[in-house]
Amino acid sequence: MSALSHRSGAGASLPGPAHAIDPARVTCRPVRTAGSATARLAVTVNETRRLVIEDPGLLMHRAWQIARSDPEAAAELGYGEPYIMDERQAFTLVLAERGGAELGECAEQMGLRVVSTVTVATCTDSDSLVYEDERVFEQS
Numbered sequence: 696m697s698a699l700s701h702r703s704g705a706g707a708s709l710p711g712p713a714h715a716i717d718p719a720r721v722t723c724r725p726v727r728t729a730g731s732a733t734a735r736l737a738v739t740v741n742e743t744r745r746l747v748i749e750d751p752g753l754l755m756h757r758a759w760q761i762a763r764s765d766p767e768a769a770a771e772l773g774y775g776e777p778y779i780m781d782e783r784q785a786f787t788l789v790l791a792e793r794g795g796a797e798l799g800e801c802a803e804q805m806g807l808r809v810v811s812t813v814t815v816a817t818c819t820d821s822d823s824l825v826y827e828d829e830r831v832f833e834q835s
Contacts, residue, residue: 736818737818737819737820738816738817738818738819738825739816739817739818739819740814740815740816740826741814741815741816741817742812742813742814743812743813743814743815744795744799744809744811744812745809745810745811745812745813746798746799746802746807746808746809746810747807747808747810748782748786748806748807749803749806749807749808750806750807751782751806752806753805753806754782754785754786754789754805754806754807755780755782755785755806756806757785757789757804757805757806758780758784758785758786758788758789759785761788761789761792762774762788765792768791768792769788772787772788772791774788786807789805793805799812808832809832810831810832811829811830811831811832812829812830812832813827813828813829813830814826814827814828814829815827
């Protein structure tokens with residue numbers, strides 16, 4: 696199986712394998728890096744996760760725990776005693792604490808569910824699309 700048809704083992708993946716882009720349409724040009732005489736291709740890879748709040752109570756509880764354990768960080772985001780917040784504010788606090796990548800990995804423990812992921816690779820110099828993959832996960 697080629698790297699372009701890689702499938703994630705997490706959940707069911709739709710609509711199928713990753714989509715390779717026609718090389719004739721890609722306009723990437725190698726760039727010379729500082730300290731290197733050889734030209735290197737510069738590619739930017741972005742992964743986007745779409746999450747839904749599956750368990751609002753658990754999300755609120757985790758946000759409250761974070762706010763109580765690090766009140767200074769919570770205060771920087773505008774939260775203080777008595778830590779009354781809505782789901783959006785709770786999500787913001789959890790995201791600030793965990794970061795996007797880690798939050799995607801521990802979504803269930805935070806009351807969240809990953810609905811889909813999209814990976815897009817573009818050439819840095821021209822923004823031309825090199826690779827694209829969308830994975831939609833079934834609800835468990």
